[in-house]
Amino acid sequence: xxxxxxxxxxxxxxxxxxxxxxxxxxxxxxxxxxxxxxxxxxxxxxxxxxxxxxxxxxxxxxxxxxxxxxxxxxxxxxxxxxxxxxxxxxxxxxxxxxxxxxxxxxxxxxxxxxxxxxxxxxxxxxxxxxxxxxxxxxxxxxxxxxxxxxxxxxxxxxxxxxxxxxxxxxxxxxxxxxxxxxxxxxxxxxxxxxxxxxxxxxxxxxxxxxxxxxxxx
Amino acid sequence: xxxxxxxxxxxxxxxxxxxxxxxxxxxxxxxxxxxxxxxxxxxxxxxxxxxxxxxxxxxxxxxxxxxxxxxxxxxxxxxxxxxxxxxxxxxxxxxxxxxxxxxxxxxxxxxxxxxxxxxxxxxxxxxxxxxxxxxxxxxxxxxxxxxxxxxxxxxxxxxxxxxxxxxxxxxxxxxxxxxxxxxxxxxxxxxxxxxxxxxxxxxxxxxxxxxxxxxxxxx
Amino acid sequence: xxxxxxxxxxxxxxxxxxxxxxxxxxxxxxxxxxxxxxxxxxxxxxxxxxxxxxxxxxxxxxxxxxxxxxxxxxxxxxxxxxxxxxxxxxxxxxxxxxxxxxxxxxxxxxxxxxxxxxxxxxxxxxxxxxxxxxxxxxxxxxxxxxxxxxxxxxxxxxxxxxxxxxxxxxxxxxxxxxxxxxxxxxxxxxxxxxxxxxxxxxxxxxxxxxxxxxxxxxxxxxxxxxxxxxxxxxxxxxxxxxxxxxxxxxxxxxxxxxxxxxxxxxxxxxxxxxxxxx
Numbered sequence: 001x002x003x004x005x006x007x008x009x010x011x012x013x014x015x016x017x018x019x020x021x022x023x024x025x026x027x028x029x030x031x032x033x034x035x036x037x038x039x040x041x042x043x044x045x046x047x048x049x050x051x052x053x054x055x056x057x058x059x060x061x062x063x064x065x066x067x068x069x070x071x072x073x074x075x076x077x078x079x080x081x082x083x084x085x086x087x088x089x090x091x092x093x094x095x096x097x098x099x100x101x102x103x104x105x106x107x108x109x110x111x112x113x114x115x116x117x118x119x120x121x122x123x124x125x126x127x128x129x130x131x132x133x134x135x136x137x138x139x140x141x142x143x144x145x146x147x148x149x150x151x152x153x154x155x156x157x158x159x160x161x162x163x164x165x166x167x168x169x170x171x172x173x174x175x176x177x178x179x180x181x182x183x184x185x186x187x188x189x190x191x192x193x194x195x196x197x198x199x200x201x202x203x204x205x206x207x208x209x210x211x212x213x214x215x216x217x
Numbered sequence: 218x219x220x221x222x223x224x225x226x227x228x229x230x231x232x233x234x235x236x237x238x239x240x241x242x243x244x245x246x247x248x249x250x251x252x253x254x255x256x257x258x259x260x261x262x263x264x265x266x267x268x269x270x271x272x273x274x275x276x277x278x279x280x281x282x283x284x285x286x287x288x289x290x291x292x293x294x295x296x297x298x299x300x301x302x303x304x305x306x307x308x309x310x311x312x313x314x315x316x317x318x319x320x321x322x323x324x325x326x327x328x329x330x331x332x333x334x335x336x337x338x339x340x341x342x343x344x345x346x347x348x349x350x351x352x353x354x355x356x357x358x359x360x361x362x363x364x365x366x367x368x369x370x371x372x373x374x375x376x377x378x379x380x381x382x383x384x385x386x387x388x389x390x391x392x393x394x395x396x397x398x399x400x401x402x403x404x405x406x407x408x409x410x411x412x413x414x415x416x417x418x419x420x421x422x423x424x425x426x427x428x429x430x431x432x433x434x435x436x
Numbered sequence: 437x438x439x440x441x442x443x444x445x446x447x448x449x450x451x452x453x454x455x456x457x458x459x460x461x462x463x464x465x466x467x468x469x470x471x472x473x474x475x476x477x478x479x480x481x482x483x484x485x486x487x488x489x490x491x492x493x494x495x496x497x498x499x500x501x502x503x504x505x506x507x508x509x510x511x512x513x514x515x516x517x518x519x520x521x522x523x524x525x526x527x528x529x530x531x532x533x534x535x536x537x538x539x540x541x542x543x544x545x546x547x548x549x550x551x552x553x554x555x556x557x558x559x560x561x562x563x564x565x566x567x568x569x570x571x572x573x574x575x576x577x578x579x580x581x582x583x584x585x586x587x588x589x590x591x592x593x594x595x596x597x598x599x600x601x602x603x604x605x606x607x608x609x610x611x612x613x614x615x616x617x618x619x620x621x622x623x624x625x626x627x628x629x630x631x632x633x634x635x636x637x638x639x640x641x642x643x644x645x646x647x648x649x650x651x652x653x654x655x656x657x658x659x660x661x662x663x664x665x666x667x668x669x670x671x672x673x674x675x676x677x678x679x680x681x682x683x684x685x686x687x688x689x690x691x692x693x694x695x696x697x698x699x700x701x702x703x704x705x706x707x708x709x710x711x712x713x714x
Contacts, residue, residue, distance in 0.1 A: 014491040064416030066380035069391055072398070073408035075524070079531035080220055080404045086533075087520070158285040165384060167520040172288065173479070177487040180480035183615035186296035193288045200283035295613045303612075306591075399523040402530060402550055 004187040011178050018174030019195065021088075025170060026157045028092045033099020033156070034149070040100060041107025041141070042133065055104070062101035067159045070094040075166045091163040099156055106148050110141035143214060150207030154200045161196070171195060226403045227410045230393065237390035238414050241379040244389065247311045248379075249372050252318025259319065260326030260360075261352070274323060281320035287381055289313045294385045310382045314375060321371055322364075329363035330356060362433055369426035373419050380415075390414060463663070463670035467535050472514045475501040476534035479519045483638035483697035484540045493517050496634075497538045499693035500557050500661065500678070503686060504536065507677035526550050529662050536663050536674060540634075543658040551662040554674045557682065557690075558659040562598060563633040564650035565640070567621060570628075575652035578603055578628055588617045588626035599630050602654050634698060641699040683712065 008015075043055045062070065074094035078085050085093060114137055122132035142149075164173035175192040179185050227234070263274035281289070293309040304312060333356055341351040383392040394411035398404050467473055477485045477497050488494040502512035518534050525537045529551050540560070543553050564575060564587070572578050578585050582605040589595045591610040599608045609626055611617040614635065620626040629636075633653050640647045661678075663671050681690040683705040694702045705711065 010489055011491070014487065017491075060420070061412065061416050064377075064419040065412045066377040066391065066415060068380045068383065069394070069408065069411050069415060072391070072395065073404075073412065076398055076404035076527055077408055079527065079533060082531075084531075084533065087518070154283065158287075161285040161287045162381075164287075165521055167479075167518070167524060169479075169519060172285075173519075177479050181482050181486050181488075183618070185613060185615055186292070186299045189288060189292045189296045193284050193292065196285050196288060197280060197283045201279065204279075204283060295616075298612055298616050299619075395523055399526060400546070402526060404527065 001187070003182070004184050004191075007178060007182050007184060007188075008191070011174075014174050014178065015171065018169060018171035021168065022157070022160050022170040022172075023199075025088065025092055025095070025163065025168065026153070026160050029095035029099050029156050029160070030153055032092070032096035033152075034103055036096060036100030037103025037107055038138070040104030041111055042138075044104060044108040045111040046129075046133075059101045059104050062097055063105070067094070067098050068162050068165070070098055071162050071166060087163070087167045091160075091166060091168050095156055095159060095163075098159065099152060102152055102155075103145070103149065106145050106152075107141055110144040111137055113144065114140055146214060147207055147211045150203060150210065153203050157196065157200055157203070220405060222406065223403060224406050226397060226401045227406050230397050233388075233393045233396075234390060234410060234414065237388060237393035238418065240387070241376060241382075241389040241391075242418070244307070244311060244314060244379040244382060244387075245372060245376040248314035248318045248375050249322075249368070251311070251315035252322050252371075252375075253368070255315065255319030256322025256326050259323040260330060263323065263327050264330055265352075278320045278323050281317055282324075286313070286317050286378055287384060289317060290381055290384060306382075306385050306387050310385065310387055314378060317378070318371065318375055321374075322368070325364050325367040325371065326360055329360040329367075332363055333359050365430050365433070366426075369423065369430070372426075373422055376419065376422070377415060463535065463667040464673050465669075467508060467670070471509065472516050473501065473505045473508055474516050474518060474533075474535045475504075476518050476520045476525060476528045476537040477501065477539045478522065481540065483634060485538075493519075496558065496693060496697045497540060499689075499697075500681075501536070501538045503681045503689060504538075504661075504674055504677050506686070506689075507673070507680075525662065529664050532664065535670075536661050538661040540659050541662055543660050547662070550665070552665050552667070552671050553660040553662055554671065555678050556658040556660045557678055558634070560657045560659055561633045561653040562602070562630055562655040563636045563653045564602070565618075565621060565629040565631060565636050566627075566648050566650050568646055568648055572627055572650075573648075575602065575650045578606070578650060581627075583607060585627045586625070587628050587630050588620035589630045590614060590617055598655055602630070602652060637698040637700065641697075683710070 040055050040059060043051050044059070047055065065073075071091055071094040074085075074097070075087060075090040078090055078093070118136055119132055122136050123129075127135070160170055161172045163170055164176065167173070171192055175188050179188050182188075259274040259277060262270040263278075266274065290310060290313045293304070293313045294306065297304070297309070337355055337359065338351050341355045342348075346354065379389055380391040382389050383395060386392065390411055394407045397407040397410075401407075477493070479485060479487055479493060481495075483495050485493060485495040485497040498517070501515055501517070505515040506512040508514070518528065520528050520534075520537075520539070522539065525539050525541055526547065528534045529537050536554075537551075541547075541553075542560070543556065547553070564578065566572055572581065572585070578587075579602075585603060585605075586607040586609055587599050587603060588609050588611055589599055591612055592598070595610050596608045599606060606628075609620060611620060614631065617626075617629050617631065618639065621629045628650060636649060640649060661674065663674060677686075680686050682702075687705055691702055691704075694700065
């Protein structure tokens, strides 16, 4: 145990660097994925058939494929087509696709749950469809989807561990680097698990509070 | 850069890929069976149990849901032997995935149990059934029916999560695709084939489950 | 809506087409023009490539890459390391993500169809690790003890056969990780640990009073760096840099690194007629 604490204090900067990468990658994927998800959700709910069809295919294929396969595929396939992303770039790309497909489906559901009369009401007030979407529909859909959105954030943080497999220096790979040299396998894996738990538990608590606030309204 | 497709390597490895798919399904089936047993116990503990039991169940769910599966898998395979718990690759992966499934299924079962109208259980008590009989004859079957859709989607998630077994070299589908990727560098074909197999299997399972659900009336 | 979609699609395709880095005459010229070498390697396997206490990449593979950088720019530090998983070694070279991969890569004829290997810089094998207080002192002792000996080894499909090549009657106990394999030896559950000669030498170097090498190596495999196929000038340059590090003007660098990671001095180049042409 003493060796663990010595190594932990030696390696604190390494681990902090990994933690920062984990957080950055997750935030990037959540932001891009949310933008993508909104686009997909609106397209699926209100698009014409030629818009809906490719979006539906995207959502179903990505949701039916394991995230690890998405990550490996993005890492190797993009390069084979001459698109030079770094490992981190392909990782964020894959996580964003994953996040976008899940959120797209959720936003679609939330948008479709809003009564059509609201669109009619908006039109009768002389609003354009774009205005109705931005001012009336999206705020409600976002609010309804908030708990699931926060849950997706937890999933993305968990999925970011898979980027260690393509060589992204996030928390898990940094942990494995330390284990490779020190052989403190149990100690450092448990430590990493604890850090992930704390991140996700905090996100979950924020989600609970947000949910309670929304229910209060 | 133009990429010349060549699917020969996929046909040559079709046996491995399908074998990997079957192994992935087997891992998911084992995990959902064991996970359901864990979930059942934990869900009843979370609802009917003493305060200690309730907080144990809650701690288990919170802890597992917020920990990455890959970390659980790596701990089970590489670190537990330090404590004298040694399992083979497949056993340790099934144990990890079951533990993971158990947490999600606890939530599923708990929600289904809470959703049972109290009138039904009251009726059971009034005809003289013991608490255990009410649980076994009334609450359990209704819970199971209510949980059916969520059980189905959990199974599909577990099937996809079985891909993580590749990280400890269990030769399931993702592992096989990775091998083609490395050995032949037919990257696009390998990942297209893997994705296609995962997606079509998930869709088939989903369709099968929908038919199965329709055969049972909902409460 | 659909017009906007079109714009986005056109944008995406446009980016995809523009992204490939402007390819010029050849790899060697590209690298020289860039002013630094991009090397693919790992970060979790001492003594080959790992993070030292300061968090910097260190190891024999890293030193080999620095020898190439020194040849290019007369500065061993002009290297950018890209950490990659073992199974990305070939793909990253083929798709130009890295100029060269130096990551304990075993040369095989099958792999040589996908990449060009440089000249070898190490020959790996399997050796047996013993504790100093063990009643067995050498490979002969172990072999004579027959089935009374238990050998710990890293789990692998071929592990049992591999051990039996050296100790035909020994019991084989497979472990999930290198540290567990060493622990089995420490706790007496195993009489010897069979592992890569390089890891074994590194481990003895870390714990000089506790362990010894049984003095028998088998299962040879050659380690070399890999570059993209069809870059003759580049391959030739790297080969020259490595060759002169093992036999010529840069030998001191190679020797010091070899000694640092494996605890042994490699044979000095003979003066006079070049030995490799004999």
